[in-house]
Amino acid sequence: MEKTNIAIVxxxxxxxxxxRLLLDHGDRTSRHAGRTLxxxxxxxxxxxxxxxxxxxxxxxxxxxxxxxxxxxxxVVAQLIGGLEPARQIMLDLMEAGKxxxxxxxxxxxxxxxxxxxxxxxxxxxxxFEASVAGGIPIxxxxxxxxxxxxxxxxxxxxxxxSNFIVTQMDERGASYDDVVRQAQKLGYAEADPAxxxxxxxxxxxxxILSHLAFGATVDWADIPKVGIDGLAADDLKYARQLGYRxxxxxxxxxxxxxxxxxxxxxxxxxxTPLAEVRDAYNAIRVIGDAVGPVFxxxxxxxxxxxxxxxxxxxxxxxxGRTRLTFQTLEYFSIxxxxxxxxxxxxxxxxxxYFRLPVSNHPGTxxxxxxxxxxxxxxxxxxxxxxxxxxGPQVDPVTLVIxxxxxxxxxxxxxxxxxxxxxxxxxxxVRLQVKD
Amino acid sequence: MEKTNIAIVxxxxxxxxxxRLLLDHGDRTSRHAGRTLxxxxxxxxxxxxxxxxxxxxxxxxxxxxxxxxxxxxxVVAQLIGGLEPARQIMLDLMEAGKxxxxxxxxxxxxxxxxxxxxxxxxxxxxxFEASVAGGIPIxxxxxxxxxxxxxxxxxxxxxxxSNFIVTQMDERGASYDDVVRQAQKLGYAEADPAxxxxxxxxxxxxxILSHLAFGATVDWADIPKVGIDGLAADDLKYARQLGYRxxxxxxxxxxxxxxxxxxxxxxxxxxTPLAEVRDAYNAIRVIGDAVGPVFxxxxxxxxxxxxxxxxxxxxxxxxGRTRLTFQTLEYFSIxxxxxxxxxxxxxxxxxxYFRLPVSNHPGTxxxxxxxxxxxxxxxxxxxxxxxxxxGPQVDPVTLVIxxxxxxxxxxxxxxxxxxxxxxxxxxxVRLQVKD
Ligand SMILES: NC(=O)c1ccc[n+]([C@@H]2O[C@H](COP(=O)([O-])OP(=O)(O)OC[C@H]3O[C@@H](n4cnc5c(N)ncnc54)[C@H](OP(=O)(O)O)[C@@H]3O)[C@@H](O)[C@H]2O)c1
Ligand SMILES: NC(=O)c1ccc[n+]([C@@H]2O[C@H](COP(=O)([O-])OP(=O)(O)OC[C@H]3O[C@@H](n4cnc5c(N)ncnc54)[C@H](OP(=O)(O)O)[C@@H]3O)[C@@H](O)[C@H]2O)c1
Numbered sequence: 063m064e065k066t067n068i069a070i071v072x073x074x075x076x077x078x079x080x081x082r083l084l085l086d087h088g089d090r091t092s093r094h095a096g097r098t099l100x101x102x103x104x105x106x107x108x109x110x111x112x113x114x115x116x117x118x119x120x121x122x123x124x125x126x127x128x129x130x131x132x133x134x135x136x137v138v139a140q141l142i143g144g145l146e147p148a149r150q151i152m153l154d155l156m157e158a159g160k161x162x163x164x165x166x167x168x169x170x171x172x173x174x175x176x177x178x179x180x181x182x183x184x185x186x187x188x189x190f191e192a193s194v195a196g197g198i199p200i201x202x203x204x205x206x207x208x209x210x211x212x213x214x215x216x217x218x219x220x221x222x223x224s225n226f227i228v229t230q231m232d233e234r235g236a237s238y239d240d241v242v243r244q245a246q247k248l249g250y251a252e253a254d255p256a257x258x259x260x261x262x263x264x265x266x267x268x269x270i271l272s273h274l275a276f277g278a279t280v281d282w283a284d285i286p287k288v289g290i291d292g293l294a295a296d297d298l299k300y301a302r303q304l305g306y307r308x309x310x311x312x313x314x315x316x317x318x319x320x321x322x323x324x325x326x327x328x329x330x331x332x333x334t335p336l337a338e339v340r341d342a343y344n345a346i347r348v349i350g351d352a353v354g355p356v357f358x359x360x361x362x363x364x365x366x367x368x369x370x371x372x373x374x375x376x377x378x379x380x381x382g383r384t385r386l387t388f389q390t391l392e393y394f395s396i397x398x399x400x401x402x403x404x405x406x407x408x409x410x411x412x413x414x415y416f417r418l419p420v421s422n423h424p425g426t427x428x429x430x431x432x433x434x435x436x437x438x439x440x441x442x443x444x445x446x447x448x449x450x451x452x453g454p455q456v457d458p459v460t461l462v463i464x465x466x467x468x469x470x471x472x473x474x475x476x477x478x479x480x481x482x483x484x485x486x487x488x489x490x491v492r493l494q495v496k497d
Numbered sequence: 498m499e500k501t502n503i504a505i506v507x508x509x510x511x512x513x514x515x516x517r518l519l520l521d522h523g524d525r526t527s528r529h530a531g532r533t534l535x536x537x538x539x540x541x542x543x544x545x546x547x548x549x550x551x552x553x554x555x556x557x558x559x560x561x562x563x564x565x566x567x568x569x570x571x572v573v574a575q576l577i578g579g580l581e582p583a584r585q586i587m588l589d590l591m592e593a594g595k596x597x598x599x600x601x602x603x604x605x606x607x608x609x610x611x612x613x614x615x616x617x618x619x620x621x622x623x624x625f626e627a628s629v630a631g632g633i634p635i636x637x638x639x640x641x642x643x644x645x646x647x648x649x650x651x652x653x654x655x656x657x658x659s660n661f662i663v664t665q666m667d668e669r670g671a672s673y674d675d676v677v678r679q680a681q682k683l684g685y686a687e688a689d690p691a692x693x694x695x696x697x698x699x700x701x702x703x704x705i706l707s708h709l710a711f712g713a714t715v716d717w718a719d720i721p722k723v724g725i726d727g728l729a730a731d732d733l734k735y736a737r738q739l740g741y742r743x744x745x746x747x748x749x750x751x752x753x754x755x756x757x758x759x760x761x762x763x764x765x766x767x768x769t770p771l772a773e774v775r776d777a778y779n780a781i782r783v784i785g786d787a788v789g790p791v792f793x794x795x796x797x798x799x800x801x802x803x804x805x806x807x808x809x810x811x812x813x814x815x816x817g818r819t820r821l822t823f824q825t826l827e828y829f830s831i832x833x834x835x836x837x838x839x840x841x842x843x844x845x846x847x848x849x850y851f852r853l854p855v856s857n858h859p860g861t862x863x864x865x866x867x868x869x870x871x872x873x874x875x876x877x878x879x880x881x882x883x884x885x886x887x888g889p890q891v892d893p894v895t896l897v898i899x900x901x902x903x904x905x906x907x908x909x910x911x912x913x914x915x916x917x918x919x920x921x922x923x924x925x926v927r928l929q930v931k932d
Contacts (some may be wrong), residue, residue, distance in 0.1 A: 079787075083645050083787060087645075087647070090644070090645065090646070090647060091644075091645065093826075094640075094641075094644035094645075094825065094826065095644075095825065096824070096825035096826075191642070196788075197788045197789055197791060198791065199638060199641075199642030199643070199791075202637070202638075202641065202642050203634060203637075203638070203642070205529075206529075206637065206809065206812075206813060206818070207626070207634030207637050207638070207806075207809055208634070208805065208809065209525070209526075209529035209530075209808075209809050209812050210518050210522070210525065210526065210529075210804070210805045210806075210807075210808035210809050210812070211525070211805055212522070212525060333773075335770075335773075335794070338768075338770075350805060351801075352514075352518060352801040352802065352804060352805035352808075353631075353632045353795065353796070353801070353802045353805040353806075354632055354795065354796045354799075354801070354802055355794075355795065355796075356632060356633065356634075356793070356794070356795040357792075357793070357794040357795065358791070358792070358793060358794075359770070359790075359791070359792040359793075359794075360788065360789065360790065360791040360792065361788070361789045361790075364789075366786075366787040366788070366789070367787065367788045367789055369645070369787060370643065370645045370646055370785060370787035370788040371642075371645075371788075372645075373644075373645035373787075374641060374642055374643065374644050374645050377641075377644050377645070378641060381821050381822070381825055382821050383641070383818045383821050383822065386816050386817050386818050386821075387816070387818065389531070390529065390530065390531035390816055391528075391529065391531075
């Protein structure tokens with residue numbers, strides 16, 4: 063049987079999982095690749111660091127140069143996180159004639175055009191299934207399986223850590239800080255989970271998917287994003303009372319005048335598929351104009367789900383499928399004009415949930431309603447807990463308002479104006495609503 | 498731009514949809530294929546029959562020979578249903594050097610080994626994404642995206658017509674016959690829906706998926722199957738009372754001593770993903786040992802969802818990916834020994850629901866319980882509506898029993914014995930239960 067020599071660069075969580083699949087399950091990789099995928103080198107920073115896997119003699123090395131200089135190694139799983147040295151290593155490996163498989167979405171979201179253009183110049187390929195929603199093969203599904211469609215919308219739960227946090231807050235009534243600590247203990251959240259909870263990670267994934275699905279050229283930093291870090295247990299409670307759950311949703315929709323992009327905690331109607339996605343799972347709903355709605359649900363990250371995606375890419379690359387796809391699709395090409403422009407975020411319509419602390423005086427609601435009306439926002443429902451005569455007298459009290467459809471711009475401007483009212487004693491929480 | 502000349506054979510529901518995508522959306526096919534997919538010929542039986550699409554001059558023909566003799570046509574979408582002449586036409590086309598894309602699951606379930614072996618001998622390929630669960634790209638997902646996994650189970654709702662029928666019976670309380678008529682009017686069910694409602698169609702699809710996912714060589718006729726044609730509105734009602742919905746589930750599970758296969762109406766716990774699949778949708782849940790559970794949901798059939806799958810296959814074939822996959826994977830090879838054997842169906846364990854008409858006399862339940870106990874089946878719960886003193890006196894009354902885990906063999910033998918009891922006045926409905 064023919065042999066493809068593979069190297070892994072970066073033996074952390076994912077790299078170790080990939081090595082395990084290659085070493086322990088050669089039968090399945092060779093059955094699907096028609097050839098042996100042979101792990102020849104695994105590059106680590108520190109050879110003396112204890113690792114969760116026993117590598118055959120001679121495989122571990124602390125020299126990336128050994129891989130670069132070995133012409134027998136033709137495919138490399140590049141599994142170092144962060145931007146540098148990951149970017150430079152990837153370029154050096156491609157210069158040396160190696161095809162790349164990677165899970166590094168931050169790198170692609172930041173340097174995709176440079177890396178992909180260089181790969182094409184060099185006749186190399188980059189496969190990146192593992193970079194978005196590890197356990198859901200969404201890259202292959204958009205790029206190949208749904209290729210007969212104009213995709214009209216794509217929305218999903220793209221960050222498992224955030225979803226774990228909101229699920230636990232919702233189901234156990236735990237506080238944000240407690241759940242973050244629990245997520246770190248369980249290994250879901252990183253030591254610094256900032257990029258997960260502030261929506262950065264979801265925005266980076268949405269930028270990648272929007273390019274694949276719509277041909278949009280998006281800087282992830284331009285996607286309007288809100289994280290879950292501002293959510294209070296109260297929001298989950300009020301949402302529940304109104305028949306919703308709150309999920310961090312990344313959404314891309316094709317409208318007549320451009321692509322609507324957003325990332326933010328969203329009230330999703332209970333019983334709909336996205337609302338029922340729990341814990342560290344991800345889910346993506348794609349609508350194609352021919353196929354209709356397709357819904358995918360799977361683990362968002364973790365060692366083996368991510369390794370599963372990396373090894374599928376290694377097989378596709380060894381077989382030669384990746385090269386055909388990569389050359390045809392021109393993903394992240396700097397010569398390729400975007401096929402769609404982004405819609406001015408302020409003009410996007412949607413329903414909103416407002417929660418605000420107000421003083422418990424007559425006229426407060428009227429003043430707020432007047433501001434909303436001025437901005438063309440009509441109220442669908444209100445929750446306000448009045449002080450009862452014999453209960454404790456609380457001030458401020460919480461006011462929750464659900465609106466009918468309004469533009470993001472007017473919702474933002476109304477929010478600013480409401481926050482400046484005398485009867486409003488703090489900042490307004492404003493979330494999108496999806497029915 | 499290069500051009501791949503395509504022919505469609507069979508311009509029915511699916512063929513017309515495929516022609517529409519090729520003719521109206523050349524931009525997206527050429528973007529994904531890096532070449533033009535040019536519809537050169539469309540073979541019909543009767544040129545004078547009015548069709549839902551206007552073909553460019555010279556495309557329609559009633560002569561398959563014209564396609565066979567045209568060396569420029571390299572890829573053919575073979576969209577005639579049934580076994581003959583579909584089988585012979587496929588062989589003739591491959592002899593003439595054409596790669597095939599098909600949606601005909603009956604043909605593959607029956608003649609897969611012959612057709613695939615001949616294709617390999619001739620250096621041709623057969624792509625068949627559209628043959629199972631049209632809107633869910635399950636073939637590519639199993640064959641490529643999940644290739645790093647040992648798949649340990651696969652279960653799903655594989656027949657849209659059956660699911661439409663049980664959903665409507667359940668939600669509207671309509672009778673089986675009424676809903677079948679409605680499904681025919683809506684175009685879901687064929688004039689003769691026998692193969693849909695008796696489980697044949699689901700068993701054929703399960704046989705194909707079991708081969709792909711487990712390397713099993715299965716004659717679909719050997720899969721133990723029950724259809725939805727024996728379901729009564731009462732079963733749906735009792736299931737609901739017990740916290741379940743009834744769905745026609747095709748299931749394949751890898752156990753230590755072989756593969757467990759079955760198709761049948763199954764009580765599925767409300768709130769779980771498969772239970773909430775409604776109307777003509779299909780859904781498939783795959784568990785891989787690395788990736789964990791992955792859930793897919795999409796339209797099961799219909800013109801454009803099926804055409805979407807056919808055109809994705811046409812693109813993959815034109816690009817050259819299909820050939821790489823086809824040659825590597827050795828699907829349906831007569832030289833390939835099965836990688837797994839089928840488990841004796843009688844030894845498969847599961848919980849059961851029994852509904853039976855019993856005479857309303859003391860001792861009846863005791864007699865039935867004794868038979869169950871004799872066969873090692875223990876009772877989990879019972880529903881029996883006693884006659885009340887002032888209500889109408891009904892005889893027989895309905896008895897519903899939910900059991901704990903038992904083997905299929907003992908459930909079957911117990912059923913036979915119960916049916917022979919004097920106090921049981923008709924046949925027993927026995928359904929599987931999934932928690
Ligand atoms: N973990 C997941 O579930 C998941 C899911 C999807 C995508 N990803 C992505 O996959 C990538 C890897 O993630 P991970 O979770 O495996 O991270 P990780 O556990 O932190 O592993 C990164 C590894 O890279 C190694 N490394 C860093 N710089 C190196 C250098 N110059 N030379 C050689 N090795 C170097 C580190 O070595 P030391 O061990 O010596 O520090 C570490 O082992 C990231 O881009 C991440 O975003 C991860
Ligand atoms: N419909 C779906 O949603 C769906 C979904 C998945 C898979 N499929 C499969 O796709 C295949 C086609 O289904 P369909 O729904 O399109 O069936 P259909 O509407 O009955 O179309 C079949 C077509 O084949 C034509 N035909 C039959 N014998 C022929 C011959 N000797 N030469 C040329 N044409 C011939 C028929 O021609 P006339 O028009 O002259 O009768 C008819 O147009 C079947 O195998 C089916 O199981 C269908």
